[in-house]
Amino acid sequence: RKEVEQDPGPFNVPEGATVAFNCTYSNSASQSFFWYRQDCRKEPKLLMSVYSSGNEDGRFTAQLNRASQYISLLIRDSKLSDSATYLCVVNSDSWGKLQFGAGTQVVVTP
Amino acid sequence: NAGVTQTPKFRILKIGQSMTLQCTQDMNHNYMYWYRQDPGMGLKLIYYSVGAGITDKGEVPNGYNVSRSTTEDFPLRLELAAPSQTSVYFCASRPDEGAYGYTFGSGTRLTVV
Numbered sequence: 001r002k003e004v005e006q007d008p009g010p011f012n013v014p015e016g017a018t019v020a021f022n023c024t025y026s027n028s029a030s031q032s033f034f035w036y037r038q039d040c041r042k043e044p045k046l047l048m049s050v051y052s053s054g055n056e057d058g059r060f061t062a063q064l065n066r067a068s069q070y071i072s073l074l075i076r077d078s079k080l081s082d083s084a085t086y087l088c089v090v091n092s093d094s095w096g097k098l099q100f101g102a103g104t105q106v107v108v109t110p
Numbered sequence: 111n112a113g114v115t116q117t118p119k120f121r122i123l124k125i126g127q128s129m130t131l132q133c134t135q136d137m138n139h140n141y142m143y144w145y146r147q148d149p150g151m152g153l154k155l156i157y158y159s160v161g162a163g164i165t166d167k168g169e170v171p172n173g174y175n176v177s178r179s180t181t182e183d184f185p186l187r188l189e190l191a192a193p194s195q196t197s198v199y200f201c202a203s204r205p206d207e208g209a210y211g212y213t214f215g216s217g218t219r220l221t222v223v
Contacts, residue, residue, distance in 0.1 A: 098212065103152070
């Protein structure tokens, strides 16, 4: 079983709509959670950390469910520039080694 | 600030050749990492370092070696390149404190033929 699993998509989203997707993680001892964004053929970039109480950053909302071991990302009022692959990332040790999901592709269409 | 700089950006190697992927960061980060990303797969950790002179294996270290003689530099060495090492390689670093947000380099696309 993969440590971090994501629906690969693609999620095709009309501009202005809302899209949400989850990822699940297998290690119940995981400590830190993140969403990274990766554009085609580029390096991953940190989108936001995910906190236990849930958190927002502009149009992006992240949630963590420790009991069911999943995190979610919701994008409101989608923009064309939101088209990217979103990587679910989990940290389970003190050395900062991260476990990456394979990513969920989001395509925002005009 | 340049952040994390990787060179080269692209490289084609023949089977059995060797090369070094360079990674330099100017943020005085102690923690540095090498990942590889294969198509449709998550990033896999090759090696990491928690400071100058200290390195350790990650999930997929076979066929690679690293050194960390300075805080700034963390080169990745490929010996006897194999087609299975065709991948995109990312170097990353993070500050000692905080929420483990990485800064990635722009990657090296390696093809072994």
